[in-house]
Amino acid sequence: MSVGEYIRESQIWKSIFRHPAPYDRRNRAVVMLTNFFLHLHPVSVKQGGIALSYTWCMGGVTFFLFLVETLTGVLLMFYYRPTLEWAFTDIRALRDVTTLGIMREIHRWGAHAMVITVWLHMYRVFLTGSYKPPREFNWVVGVLLLVLTLLLSFTGYLLPWDQLAIWAITVGSNMARATPVLGHEGPGFQLLNLGGYDLITNASDARFLLLGSRFVGEETLNRFYILHCVAIPLVVATLIAIHFWRVRKDGGISQPL
Amino acid sequence: MESHPDLTASVIRGLGWLYLIMAVMNLFWTINVFQSGKAYESIAGFKHIPKAAPWGLYTIVLFMIGIVHVVFDSSPADFQFLLPLGFKNLVDVIIANPISYFAVSMVIFVAMIWLRKWWTKPTVAWVLLNASMLFLGVSMTDYDFRQIVGKPDNVPIVGMLFLVGFFTWLYFYKSVENDRRIAAGEPKIEDEQSEQVLVWPDLVYTEMICMLLLTALLIAWGIALQAPLEEPASAVKTPNPSKAPWYFLGLQEMLVYYDPWMAGVVLPSVILVGLMAIPYIDFNTKGNGYYTFEERKFSIVTFLFGFLPLWIGMIVLGTFIRGPNWNMFGLYEYWDVHKLEVLNNVDLSQMFWVDWLGKPLPRPDANASTITQIRTILLREWLGFVLILAYLFILPPLMAVTVFRNFFVKMGFLRFMVLANLILLMAALPLKMALRWAFTLKYIISIPEWFFNI
Ligand code: HEM
Numbered sequence: 001m002s003v004g005e006y007i008r009e010s011q012i013w014k015s016i017f018r019h020p021a022p023y024d025r026r027n028r029a030v031v032m033l034t035n036f037f038l039h040l041h042p043v044s045v046k047q048g049g050i051a052l053s054y055t056w057c058m059g060g061v062t063f064f065l066f067l068v069e070t071l072t073g074v075l076l077m078f079y080y081r082p083t084l085e086w087a088f089t090d091i092r093a094l095r096d097v098t099t100l101g102i103m104r105e106i107h108r109w110g111a112h113a114m115v116i117t118v119w120l121h122m123y124r125v126f127l128t129g130s131y132k133p134p135r136e137f138n139w140v141v142g143v144l145l146l147v148l149t150l151l152l153s154f155t156g157y158l159l160p161w162d163q164l165a166i167w168a169i170t171v172g173s174n175m176a177r178a179t180p181v182l183g184h185e186g187p188g189f190q191l192l193n194l195g196g197y198d199l200i201t202n203a204s205d206a207r208f209l210l211l212g213s214r215f216v217g218e219e220t221l222n223r224f225y226i227l228h229c230v231a232i233p234l235v236v237a238t239l240i241a242i243h244f245w246r247v248r249k250d251g252g253i254s255q256p257l
Numbered sequence: 258m259e260s261h262p263d264l265t266a267s268v269i270r271g272l273g274w275l276y277l278i279m280a281v282m283n284l285f286w287t288i289n290v291f292q293s294g295k296a297y298e299s300i301a302g303f304k305h306i307p308k309a310a311p312w313g314l315y316t317i318v319l320f321m322i323g324i325v326h327v328v329f330d331s332s333p334a335d336f337q338f339l340l341p342l343g344f345k346n347l348v349d350v351i352i353a354n355p356i357s358y359f360a361v362s363m364v365i366f367v368a369m370i371w372l373r374k375w376w377t378k379p380t381v382a383w384v385l386l387n388a389s390m391l392f393l394g395v396s397m398t399d400y401d402f403r404q405i406v407g408k409p410d411n412v413p414i415v416g417m418l419f420l421v422g423f424f425t426w427l428y429f430y431k432s433v434e435n436d437r438r439i440a441a442g443e444p445k446i447e448d449e450q451s452e453q454v455l456v457w458p459d460l461v462y463t464e465m466i467c468m469l470l471l472t473a474l475l476i477a478w479g480i481a482l483q484a485p486l487e488e489p490a491s492a493v494k495t496p497n498p499s500k501a502p503w504y505f506l507g508l509q510e511m512l513v514y515y516d517p518w519m520a521g522v523v524l525p526s527v528i529l530v531g532l533m534a535i536p537y538i539d540f541n542t543k544g545n546g547y548y549t550f551e552e553r554k555f556s557i558v559t560f561l562f563g564f565l566p567l568w569i570g571m572i573v574l575g576t577f578i579r580g581p582n583w584n585m586f587g588l589y590e591y592w593d594v595h596k597l598e599v600l601n602n603v604d605l606s607q608m609f610w611v612d613w614l615g616k617p618l619p620r621p622d623a624n625a626s627t628i629t630q631i632r633t634i635l636l637r638e639w640l641g642f643v644l645i646l647a648y649l650f651i652l653p654p655l656m657a658v659t660v661f662r663n664f665f666v667k668m669g670f671l672r673f674m675v676l677a678n679l680i681l682l683m684a685a686l687p688l689k690m691a692l693r694w695a696f697t698l699k700y701i702i703s704i705p706e707w708f709f710n711i
Contacts, residue, residue, distance in 0.1 A: 028457045041456045048450030050460045053431070056424060057467060064468055068475065088489045095486060105479030112413040113475075115504050119564075120424060126535075126560050127428045129544040129553065136536035143532045150504060157502050164410075166490040171509065172501040175521025178708065186518050187709035215492065254546035256447045 040244060042252065049253030054128070058121035062149075063240065065114040069152075072107040073229065075100070080159065082225035084218050087161035111153050118149045130254035138246040141239055148236050155228035158221065166216045169224070173216070176207035183207060264336055264398055266329065273326025275394050279387065280319035286383060287312040339398050340589070349587020352578060356694050358585075359687075362566045369425070369565075370558065373550065377430040389422070399589045405577055406588075409485040414503055414576055421569055425561075431548035439549070447547040497581045497594060506575025507568050513583070514689045516700075516710045524682070531679040535560075538676045540668050563683055602699035605641050621706070634704055641702035645711060653677035 007013055008021055019035065022028040029043045048054055079098060080090045094101040122142060125131060131139035158169045181188045182205055189200040202214050212219030247253070291309035300306050322338070329336065351357045368376075375381060393415070396402045406415060435445045488494075501509045511520035535556075544553040580586040581594040603612075610618045619637040621630040635642070656677050657665035665673045692698040700710045 022457060025455070028455045031457055038457070038461065041460060044453050044455050045460060046450065047452045047454050047459075048447045050454070050463065051450055052463070053427065054447065054450070056427075057463075060464065060467065061471065064471055068472075091486055095483070102476070102479045105482070105484045106475050108484040109413065109478045109482070110475055112410070116413065116417045116420065120420060122532075123421075123424060123564065124428075127557070128546060128548060130546060131536040132539065132542065132545040133536070139536050140533045143529060146532075147529060153504065154502060160486055161490045162485075163487040163490060163494065163496055164485060166492070167496050167499045168502050171499045172505055175508075175517045178517035179522050180518055183518070183522075185708050186522070187704075187707050189708070217492075255451065256445055256547040257542075257545050 042248060045252060046255055048255060055253060056120060056124045058117050058124055062114055062117045062121055065110050065117060066236065066240065068110045069107060069114065070233065072103045072110065073233075075103050076107055077229060082159065082221050084161070084221065087159060087221060091160040091162075111156060114149060115153055118146055122146060128254060132254075135246075135250045135254065138243060138250060141243050141246065145236065145239050145243060148232055148239070152228060152232050152236065155224040155232065158216070158224045159228065161221065169220070170216050173207055173210055176210050177202075177205065179206040264400075268397065268403065269326050269329050269336060272394055272397055273323050273329070275390070276319050276323035276326060279390055279394075280316055280323055283312060283316040283319060283387070287316050336398070338395065340395050345399065345587075345589040349590050353585045353587040353590060355585060355690065358574065358578070359566070359690065362570050366562065366566050369429075370561070373429045374433050377426060377433050382426050382430075386422075389419070396588065401591050402588050404592075409482055410503060411576055412482060414572065418569075418573070421565075425565070428548060429550070432550040435547060435549050436551040439551070445547050498579060498583055500575065500579070503572060503576050506579075507571035510571040510575045510579070511686060514686065514693060516708075518708065519711065524686070527679070527682045531683070534675060534679065538668070538672050538679075540672070559680065559683075567683070567686065602693065602697045604700045604703040605644075605698060606637050606703055608696075608698075609640050610637070634706065638702050638704060641700070641711070644701060648681060649678065652681060 001009075014020070017035070019031045020027070022031040032038045032041060032043045076094070079094060081087065091104065094104045125139065125142065154169070154172060158165045177183045177185045179186045181191060182200060183189060184198075184200050184202045184205040184207075186200075186205075189205070190198060192199040202208065208214060210220075210223075211217075212223045287309050290312055291307060293308075295308040297306045297308060298304070326338075351361060376385065393406075397406070405411065431446060435447075438445055500506060508520060508525055511524060514520070515524065539553075539556050541553050541556065543549070550557055574585075577588065578585050580592040581596070582598075584596050584598050586592055586596070607618060610616050619633050621633040623630075625633075653674055657673055661673070661677070664676070668676065689698075689701075692701075702709065702711045704710065
């Protein structure tokens with residue numbers, strides 16, 4: 001009996017995996033049904049649906065990157081404190097002294113890569129016409145995921161609290177000032193007033209809501225930290241679950257009709 | 258500029274590795290071509306030259322160039338593989354000017370679609386890939402190019418360009434093949450892959466290998482390239498240029514042509530709503546689940562136009578070409594803070610009243626009643642209002658009864674109006690650009706009093 005077999009025959013292994021390593025057709029089907037993680041997948045698929053040259057694997061890669069970001073992100077949270085006093089120094093320490101500070105590199109490059117792969121995924125879904133019925137709604141879910149991916153990236157960009165960070169966020173959020181009606185430099189903001197007093201000022205407009213302040217400051221850091229580490233990831237995870245569920249309910253990866 | 262340290266030994270060595278990688282790639286390519294057994298009938302009297310011969314020669318040259326770079330140990334000043342100045346200047350002149358930049362990108366876009374049968378041939382595509390890698394490599398010897406392309410946050414964008422190029426190629430390659438098959442009544446590529454296979458092992462193993470490779474890639478990337486960290490944040494030291502994160506630079510570029518409320522709020526929302534609306538306005542039931550161009554020309558061309566020149570193209574522009582004061586700089590040009598660009602754009606109302614009628618611009622009297630003020634402003638801007646309203650409300654019905662008649666009949670009123678307006682709003686950007694360049698037009702409607710400029 002080889003070591004591998006010995007391990008796979010042990011009570012511990014069997015108790016975890018519930019199903020022996022599958023070698024024949026029947027067991028290969030059963031393993032998909034009895035493993036929690038694998039049950040995301042159907043038992044069998046059309047060959048074309050898993051051909052890399054068809055799907056480009058970009059949805060899968062995006063999902064994988066989301067997992068990588070979650071993992072490295074949690075590790076980074078152990079080191080990083082979102083305050084004006086510490087944010088920058090903590091990041092610098094990650095670079096200079098912390099063991100495994102490379103987590104920051106992986107997190108940042110993974111984030112860039114995720115933005116790119118989510119675009120490429122949308123690109124392939126469009127080019128194969130996979131948004132056509134019955135998959136219309138999953139495309140809409142996808143667009144929401146796209147927006148949230150960009151927002152995740154955007155909120156994370158501020159956290160190192162260096163020049164690159166605050167000015168990119170300043171430039172990016174300045175637009176909100178000009179939101180029609182709701183921004184204090186937007187067309188029609190005067191429409192919202194009570195007895196001659198403007199309701200929309202630089203301390204109550206859309207940009208203020210986003211930043212928690214009139215400029216990118218400590219409130220903003222706190223707000224973006226929570227959005228980045230808790231709020232948006234939760235929404236994204238939920239939407240990804242719906243997205244995957246719909247892929248299967250809509251009949252699996254699109255095929256020629 | 259001479260004052261810049263143009264080349265360091267480590268850059269030269271790095272380039273050497275790039276050329277060596279290219280040599281290895283071309284070695285495989287040569288072997289591949291050789292095995293196909295193809296040959297030129299006769300060249301200059303010689304008969305049956307294998308097609309692999311020129312590739313072999315090219316591979317050897319690449320190897321030699323690569324080795325020379327890697328072992329280079331004299332002073333970088335003696336280095337010879339540089340870009341000719343004339344070439345640099347030519348590229349700079351074309352790229353640092355919005356008109357020629359967009360003209361070139363439109364020519365490439367049209368050629369990409371027109372010549373799809375030609376450039377998707379593997380050999381042509383391979384030549385293009387080699388050309389772009391050589392271009393990147395040799396350009397890296399230029400200081401200014403390296404400054405901007407080598408910025409840590411910009412490296413992924415270079416990678417993205419290669420990926421987008423590759424996948425666009427893949428799409429056209431498969432579509433050309435499928436379109437040929439459809440015309441010939443043969444089964445499509447995807448039809449041949451309709452056999453049912455088990456997820457374990459076929460998919461599960463692919464996924465695992467993908468994950469391992471990606472993990473390795475991310476770790477290697479993380480070791481090779483340090484994440485950027487600049488000086489601690491300072492609210493008083495504004496960097497010049499101040500750029501949004503790279504994936505929003507397409508939006509920031511729109512700020513050149515539209516005010517923030519349009520470029521930063523309205524148009525992005527339109528992009529999102531438009532994306533979500535796609536499945537509901539595309540009434541063409543063909544092309545579901547396989548690659549094709551012929552069967553859905555209109556939707557493909559529209560989407561490619563939005564994605565390639567407008568989205569990706571503007572990100573490239575915003576990242577690599579916009580420098581201090583948001584001026585445009587060539588790829589090999591020094592980012593000079595003092596570069597002057599004359600801006601004398603005029604509003605339409607100004608043109609109408611002052612230039613054409615020779616009258617002063619009507620000005621609202623601050624002491625008059627609100628109604629009178631509004632009336633003066635509307636009078637001042639009437640031409641702009643008429644144009645914009647006509648664009649949004651008269652043009653769609655006109656489109657419905659002329660060019661887009663077929664669409665209108667098939668889509669029905671509501672769908673068609675949504676489609677027409679989305680297309681018009683997408684076209685609003687290139688149109689405004691063209692107006693700006695042709696007539697130095699600033700705003701079509703200009704009401705700074707209400708922050709309402711279009
Ligand atoms: C966080 C972002 C996203 C993740 C993790 C994700 C993941 C996936 C995965 C794993 C698949 C299976 C097929 C494949 O890999 O191509 C898929 C399919 C699909 N995705 Fe996404 N996706 C994301 C964003 C998007 C976006 C932005 C769109 C479109 C705007 C989109 C639309 C679709 C559609 C319509 C399908 C079904 C395709 C088919 O049946 O061929 N998804 N997605």
